[in-house]
Amino acid sequence: MPSPGTFLRLPPNRVWRTYLGGRTLDRLATPSRGSTGFPTRVPPPADTHFPEDWIASTTRAINPPDATRHPDSGSQLSALRPERSLPEGLSPVLCGDDPTPHSLAELLAADPAYYLGAAHAARFGANPQLLVKFLDPSIRLHLQAHPTAAFAQTFLHAPSGKTEAYHILAIRDDLPHPPYLYLGFQRPPSRNQLRRLIETQDIAGLEACFDRIPVHVGDTLLVPGGVPHALGPGLLLAEIMEPSDLVVRFEFERGGYTLPESARFMGRGLEFCLDVFDFSRWSPDRVTNEAFCPPRRARALGPDSFQDDLIGPERTPCFRIRKSHHRGPVTRHDSECFIGIVTAGTGALTVDGVAHALRPFDKVFLPAGLGRWQLDPTPTLDLLECLPPVP
Numbered sequence: 001m002p003s004p005g006t007f008l009r010l011p012p013n014r015v016w017r018t019y020l021g022g023r024t025l026d027r028l029a030t031p032s033r034g035s036t037g038f039p040t041r042v043p044p045p046a047d048t049h050f051p052e053d054w055i056a057s058t059t060r061a062i063n064p065p066d067a068t069r070h071p072d073s074g075s076q077l078s079a080l081r082p083e084r085s086l087p088e089g090l091s092p093v094l095c096g097d098d099p100t101p102h103s104l105a106e107l108l109a110a111d112p113a114y115y116l117g118a119a120h121a122a123r124f125g126a127n128p129q130l131l132v133k134f135l136d137p138s139i140r141l142h143l144q145a146h147p148t149a150a151f152a153q154t155f156l157h158a159p160s161g162k163t164e165a166y167h168i169l170a171i172r173d174d175l176p177h178p179p180y181l182y183l184g185f186q187r188p189p190s191r192n193q194l195r196r197l198i199e200t201q202d203i204a205g206l207e208a209c210f211d212r213i214p215v216h217v218g219d220t221l222l223v224p225g226g227v228p229h230a231l232g233p234g235l236l237l238a239e240i241m242e243p244s245d246l247v248v249r250f251e252f253e254r255g256g257y258t259l260p261e262s263a264r265f266m267g268r269g270l271e272f273c274l275d276v277f278d279f280s281r282w283s284p285d286r287v288t289n290e291a292f293c294p295p296r297r298a299r300a301l302g303p304d305s306f307q308d309d310l311i312g313p314e315r316t317p318c319f320r321i322r323k324s325h326h327r328g329p330v331t332r333h334d335s336e337c338f339i340g341i342v343t344a345g346t347g348a349l350t351v352d353g354v355a356h357a358l359r360p361f362d363k364v365f366l367p368a369g370l371g372r373w374q375l376d377p378t379p380t381l382d383l384l385e386c387l388p389p390v391p
Contacts, residue, residue, distance in 0.1 A: 006096040006351055007370060008104070010339070010363035013091045014050040015061045018263065020255040021051025021137040024170070024236050028361050047138035049257070054089050055132040055238075056339045056365050058105040061089035062245040064263045089245070093365065097356060104365075116337050117368030119391040129160070130319050130388045131243040132339050134169075134236065134361075141231045142259075143182070143206055143251040147266075147276050148225030149318070152246060155275075156266065161225040163318045164241035165293070165311055167384055168219045169343055169361070172234035180212035180232040183223060183291055184282025191274055198250045198270060206251065213287055220293040220310045220321065226278035238341055240311075240386045242318050248273045298322060301330045313390055320387040326377040337368040338385045345381035350374040 012029045014022070026045035054061070086092060092101035108128065112121035116128060146162030153159065171179045187209050189197060197205045209228075215221070215235065223229050228250075231237075246266055250273075252259045265273040282291070293315060295308035304327035311321040324330075326347065342362045348355040349364065351373050358364075358381065366373070375381065 007349065007356075007367065007373070008056075008107075008365035009094040009096070009356075010055050010365060011092060011094060011101070013054045013057060013089075015052045015054050015089055016049050016063055017052050018049070018064070018249070018254065018257055018259060019051060019137055019141050020047045020049060020139050021135070021233075023047045023136065023138060024172070025051070025053055025134060025136045051136050051138070053134040053136075054091060055134065055341070055363050056093070056104060056128065057089055057091040057131055057133075057243075058108065058126075058128060059089055059131045059243045059245060060087050063088065064260045096351070096354070114369040115365075115367045116388070117335065117391065120337070120368070120388060123391045124388075127159075127243070128337075128388055129243060130339070130386065131241050132341075132386045133239040133241075135166075135231065135239050136236050137231055137233055138172075139233050139255050142249040142254050143228065143230045144247050144249045145228045145276050145278070146223075146225050146244075146248070147246055149242065151225070151276060152244065155272075156246065158244060158246060160242040160244040162242050162244045162246050163223065163225045163316055164239055165220060165222045165316075165319070165321060166215075166231075166235075167238045167240070167310070167321065167343075168215050168217050168235060169238060170236040171217060172236075175234040178212075179215050179235055181215055181221075181235070182207075182210040182228070182230040182232075183213050183221065183287055184227050184229070185209045185279065186211040186282060186284070188279050188281050191279065194250075194277065194279075195270065195274060201252055203251060211284070213291075220295075221291045222293055222311060222315055223291065224278070224316070226276055227282070228277060238384060238386070240319055240321055248276050293321075295323060301326070301332070302328050304328055305330050307385075317389055319389055322385045322387070324383045324385060326375055326381045326383065327379070329374060329376045331372060331374045333372045334366065334370070335368060336387060338366055338387045340364045340366060341384040341386070343382045343384050345377055345379075347375055347377040347381040350376065 023045045091104045093104045108126040112126040149161035152161040298307045298309045307324045347358050
């Protein structure tokens with residue numbers, strides 16, 4: 001077990017999902033980027049059933065029983081996960097430039113106060129209360145909804161629901177239509193109508209309940225638990241959420257894969273899961289005002305560098321998101337941990353006098369007890385910062 005005193009690099013942690021994608025994530029994971037701890041050869045970039053990268057995760061993936069036997073699973077998983085002894089979903093991490101993978105969950109359990117902060121550890125123990133992912137779908141995702149924390153705690157005996165947020169990082173340039181997602185019912189069905197649409201798998205009828213919500217690179221959106229939604233194809237995004245894999249998928253077939261019964265309704269029945277849904281109307285104005293989260297200037301970091309708040313406690317108690325724009329050297333001493341994702345630019349992160357290169361879409365975990373660190377952009381670097389809830 002390594003001693004505390006450095007930051008954590010977050011290598012690819014690809015997870016099997018029921019939809020297709022991952023071509024862009026394949027390209028980001030190639031050894032030509034200088035990544036540590038990966039095989040020297042990987043398959044050519046392709047869209048498969050590994051469209052997600054779970055970042056700093058202590059959450060296990062809930063997959064159908066046949067997931068590990070899927071034809072795509074063997075070579076892709078072995079090539080894109082540097083540590084296969086961990087259960088699927090749990091993250092391996094690299095301490096600074098040490099190429100030896102370690103279990104994030106084990107590091108947090110060994111010293112939660114250092115990694116997560118004393119106040120956080122006092123309330124949540126070694127649970128980071130946060131899950132971050134890269135999503136890279138090549139097709140529209142299943143129509144789905146997630147339970148709220150209150151529903152999950154009351155009826156599923158689970159500690160967390162799945163309120164989530166999206167920060168759009170990139171959009172594929174070969175899309176046949178403008179990028180979009182579904183968020184909330186613009187034309188809500190009644191409970192009986194939704195039951196019939198799901199039972200008959202009337203996909204045209206289900207889609208008619210939604211409008212396509214246009215999205216652009218840099219947009220941040222909040223999707224509260226219970227709100228039906230689906231990501232459109234071609235979006236590379238960071239998904240920030242409560243740490244759970246609870247989902248009601250009310251569309252059963254996508255990309256040639258049909259969900260087994262166990263993967264549709266959280267192991268329960270349809271009638272039970274209808275209680276998960278938010279049947280209220282999400283008008284275009286409501287989507288703009290309640291889902292989109294424009295940046296709000298939070299503080300200066302230097303003469304030309306600054307930090308914006310994207311999602312704070314006033315929007316959700318589940319997590320926080322901010323974005324730092326570095327236009328010159330910045331020295332920081334944060335008292336909270338966060339997961340940092342380079343969204344644009346390059347630079348170097350210096351800890352204890354040692355500089356570590358950062359490139360676009362690199363991911364790091366900065367412990368609460370890290371102390372003073374410096375970021376030197378070359379010449380600019382933007383960092384998405386994902387934080388647990390306020391302890």
